[in-house]
Amino acid sequence: MGRIIIFNIIRFLVLLILQVAVLKNIGYYNIAVAFPYILIILLLPIGLPNFLLYTLAFLTGLSIDAFYDSIGIHAAACVALAYFRIFFHKITIELDEQESFNTPSWGNMGFKWYSTYIVLSVVIHHVVLFFVEAFSFYNFIHTLLSIALSGVFTLILIFVISLLTYHKKSRVIN
Amino acid sequence: MKNLWLFLVRYNAFFWFILFFVFSLALVVNNNNYQRSSFVNSSNVVVGSFYSNVNSWKEYMHLAEANKDLLDENALLRHQLQEMVAKDSINEPLITDSMDNPSRYEFVVASVVNNSVHQRSNYITINKGSLDGIEKDMGVITSNGVVGTVLNVSLHFSTIKSLLHPDTKISVSVDSTSSAFGSLVWGDNTESRFAMVRDIPNHVKLYVGQPIYTSGYSTKFPKGIKVGYVVQTDIVSGGSFKDVRILLTTKFEKLTHVYIVKDKLAKEKLELESLNEDNG
Secondary structure (H helix, E strand, C coil): CHHHHHHHHHHHHHHHHHHHHHHHHCCECCCECCCHHHHHHHCCCCCCCHHHHHHHHHHHHHHHHHHHCCCCHHHHHHHHHHHHHHHHHHHHCCHHHHHCCCCCCHHHHCHHHHHHHHHHHHHHHHHHHHHHHHCCCCCHHHHHHHHHHHHHHHHHHHHHHHHHCCCCCCCCCC | CHHHHHHHHHCHHHHHHHHHHHHHHHHHHHHHHHCCCCCCCCCCHHHHHHHHHHHHHHHHHHHHHHHHHHHHHHHHHHHHHHHHHHCCCCCCCCCCCCCCCHHHEEEEEEEEEEECCCCCCCEEEECCCHHHCCCCCCEEEECCEEEEEEEEECCCCEEEEECCCCCCCEEEEECCCCCCEEEEECCCCCCCCEEEEEEEECCCCCCCCCEEEECCCCCCCCCCCEEEEEEEEEEECCCCEEEEEEEECCCHHHCCEEEEEEECCHHHHHHHHHHHHHCC
8 A cells, every 4th residue: 555655656756757857848849749647647546536536636737737837737638537537447447446456557457458548548638638728729620630649649658658667467455 | 405415426526527627727717818927837946946957957968059159149249349449439429318228228147947849838937036136027038039028937936938929929120220010929830940920011021031120119128139030921911911921030949048138217118108098
């Protein structure tokens, strides 16, 4: 239990620093930008109470916003992502598993589940993020292009990070 | 009552979502409409000092280029100094024009601790704050162009709304002598090297390569700072005005040092102009 909390804090710090110190400066103009920091929210323990999950997601988004000077935009996207996460877990994970504190990682859940989870999450997050950022349907095509290209960029990075930290069945019994 | 409670508990995920999401959107709208100085931005101490640490490493990468820019600027200043020394004051009557007086403006040097060019709204953070006399809405320039205006100020840091931001508008004129003027905006560009000048009267003839200067109408920028060169003239916006596309002289990707423009007469000018509104 304590180990899981420490792991999550380390993951938060590492991904936040990666995002704001490195990835903020990398991008194809403002069309393709990667946001692998959403792994912070996606890899939180499964059995987290809803309110706590929303609070953590909101604070993660707000931390990113502070560095990007874009108050509320990432927070909104992260909250939407948290809602999607709850929904997805509810319909795909068995009841007894839903109570556990396991990390929903590649090693624990298998590739098929994990890849579906990541792809759908990235889509949801980026759609909300870019539409809230544009705040209109003006330049619709440009926004869609940003979502598609940034999504691919983010997915590649997330899968690289997941591969590098892959552990087979590293479940911790609480 | 009990049913209502059960309903809320059963769909709690959805209601929390609505609550948090609306709160986030409120933050976005507040921040966009009124530019309120909020605590959570890169001018606060934690974020600011983090970026100045990161930047102290990154600065090494651009040292050679920064040096070259400083040398160029030194050469230019030396040249101007020479002109001043060589000038014979007897030939010209000494009339001090308080509007064009060079001492009207004061420049504060600051180094850039955080910069972005890839966002839709770009901001810059610098390492000077209210302790150094920086105030909101001051203009920011670099040795070879304009950068933006000060948005938020904390004790040791300030954030700048870069020219690469949809809300930034700077009054510019075509040629330093001409009276034709327009407003400089980033426009729909995605590139940090180009910008647009909008609403130039149609009768003004423009050619490719023509320099664009600040007009000095606002209190933010002194008159005659070079902004960029015209690269495309045939953009029609309709009506009696036209738009041109310009290549900026400021290199936003490689910004290391900027100057904040302090206008000593700003307060006087703004107070005088505010009387106009009172009179209707």
